[in-house]
Amino acid sequence: MSHEEIHTAPSDPAASEEEELRPLPRNAVTPKKVRVLLTEGKGMEIEWADGHKSAWSFGWLRAACPCVTCHEERLQEGRKPGQPKPSSAALLPMYTPPPIPVTVHRVGNYAIRFNWQDGHSGGIYSWDYLRRHCQCKECTFTTAKTTGTPN
Ligand SMILES: [Zn+2]
Numbered sequence: 001m002s003h004e005e006i007h008t009a010p011s012d013p014a015a016s017e018e019e020e021l022r023p024l025p026r027n028a029v030t031p032k033k034v035r036v037l038l039t040e041g042k043g044m045e046i047e048w049a050d051g052h053k054s055a056w057s058f059g060w061l062r063a064a065c066p067c068v069t070c071h072e073e074r075l076q077e078g079r080k081p082g083q084p085k086p087s088s089a090a091l092l093p094m095y096t097p098p099p100i101p102v103t104v105h106r107v108g109n110y111a112i113r114f115n116w117q118d119g120h121s122g123g124i125y126s127w128d129y130l131r132r133h134c135q136c137k138e139c140t141f142t143t144a145k146t147t148g149t150p151n
């Protein structure tokens, strides 16, 4: 019997919940260009070293906050990262502006962090996390094909 161990980080709270974490090639998680469309209030775009392009709206990013609090909240409500809270019906039918970060910070060379207008800032969005949740047609299609088969 062989004991080959895969070196995943056992302390990563997201690891067990997320779809299996196959390691991504280095150039797939290395951003070549990062654009945060703060003034437009649109979202973030990343061009990766492997040539792939990803884009996320601020709404998606806020709802995909990887901090422990948000992560557990999503687990309890059965939401996927980026899926907005289903509570809008219970709220006052007022216009709620889409979430926008006040400031954006690089975290080392592996992640980015947003200080949201609502005061939340705990989430550290690693390049790996972002690439795994690329919202482009190609990636969402593959994800739906491989993990979108309940039962
Ligand atoms: Zn959070």
Ligand SMILES: [Zn+2]
Pocket: 052, 053, 054, 134, 135, 136, 137, 138, 139, 140
């Ligand atoms: Zn993609």
